[in-house]
Amino acid sequence: MDFHEYGIELRSSSGQEKTKCPQCSPNRRKGNDPCLSVNIDEGVWNCHHCSWKGSLKEKKTHVPHVIAPIVKPQETPKTDLPSEVITWFKDRGISEDVVISEKIGYNNRWIQFPFYKEGEIVNIKSRTADKKFRQEKNAEKCFYRFDHMKGMEAIIITEGEMDALSLVECGYNNVVSLPDGAIAPNSHASDRKFSYLLSAEEYLMNATTVILAMDNDPSGNAMRDELSRRIGREKCYRVTYPDGCKDMNDVLVKHGEETVTGIITDAHPYPIDGVITVADVTEDAIDLLLKPDSKGLSTGWVGLDDYYRISPSEVTVITGVPNMGKSEWMDALMINLIQDHGWQFGVFSAENFPVKHHLLKLVGKFSGKAFWGDDRLNEQTARSSMSILDDHIKFIGTQEKDVTIESILDQAKILNYRYGLNGLIIDPWNTVEHKFRQGENETNYVSRTLAALSSFAKLNEIHIWIVAHPRKMEMDNNRKPVVPSPYDISGSANFFNKSDNCVTVHRHRDDNEDYVGIHVQKVRFQYKNGRPGDAKLQYDIKNGRYHDYTDRPAEALFN
């Protein structure tokens, strides 16, 4: 085929050319418009007016996917087993009676498990003693012991044949096992892999209880999750194996029949996403009750302990008028938590770039020595301090552009995996690039993002601090800035509503006193983290540290 046969007239023999479209140009008012783009080398064309497109290459003839016909095994397994095979089963806790009743066969070092369906063998799965497996080619996929699930109210599904036989050994008859074992974790659970569910649909749907006794490993867990999703979690139960046991056969061998029976009896309902029963958290709550000191960690300032303590899995929003010391106090709090409790921090602090300036300020706070002026700390002290801080602080989001909450959380996730983060600081909120979804306003965005941060904090047991600016500075009658509340934070009231704790840092300075007020405006869990209130701190400008405030003695005392 060439272009001429399609009615496409070209001047060149190679390259790209625009010409008239044989499909639409004769009927168009602008009949001479070269609306057809042709790539001569590749033999393809496209009309920008009528969208006619095509190719010189011959169309591939469609070869229908031929599904191989299902084949039934030609031979039935030979059930006269040698004594070594019987011993092999006995070593695994399976008695000769069960081996015989399940019609297990043996052929040239392969142990054969026949898959019966409606009384006929539809498949044979074979294994060697050293765990090599094979199945009949093009055989029907169905559960092992398929006929035993018929009409059962409760069905137990195991991952392998040996696990199923272990349960049969313990007196359970309503046991089936998967024909192909578990799926790899994170693999795509295609329908083909679960084709055996189709033939069992009627029985699984009619059963009121399905106990999923998969192996206690990532593949087993992935399989259990997928099966429960397909069968319906409301009727699925999970089992818990004793320590050191991977599957039901392990339990039978190591602990005996009674433990296997106990495991099946104690199978517990599959948790439904987002639903927690009282029983699920009873033990955790009792632990909390019996724990001698369930309070949050001290911030390091005694005067603040009554109002604000630090617990993992929470989000604290810090606000304050610009230049009143929000970031400074946040850094000081971080250093206190490092020194008092050995915490690990991920820090996004855009206003402190380049990092070297920030690091020097942190060294001053850490060592308690001035980092500027004539009496500044020496090199050795700085190096030793930095070496210790290196173990506790990781700066993130330093790529300068495209720093989003998602990218910060991604980096924090990696840091948490490598170093075990305890705290994450996002300072300040407005320097992060906020990507709104289509049709999303700022309030919805803040709500969604704070929810994501909160769930990240809970999932990873990290305390997240967000430093956010108020939208504008309010003045009182004396032209002094008023202490802003979290409702004044630029963007949304959700900062107050959705965070666990809210703190305002405000410097109070007049003729009589000069202190930094830590105004704790919200504490969600007051029984452990304190109650809203105000604490006073003093700022040491030399080393950047904060100390508990001590009232100045009245001048009159010295007169």
Place this chain on the structure above:
Amino acid sequence: MTTQTDLRKHFLTKIAEVNFRTNPDYHFRKMLYRLHEEFDKVWVRYNNGDATMKEWENSLNKWIKMEQI
């Protein structure tokens, strides 16, 4: 000479070189004591065969660095 004696000697040599300072800050001292205690624990674990020489060395260095600030 046993490994234990070697370790003690190594420890004493390192300690002899340290210029101990007394940082008066409360939080600083709290961390100092914690690192010291951690080093003690690592030494016990090392004696029991549960910690490596590198862990012992790192732990000692951390504490010594803190002492020098």
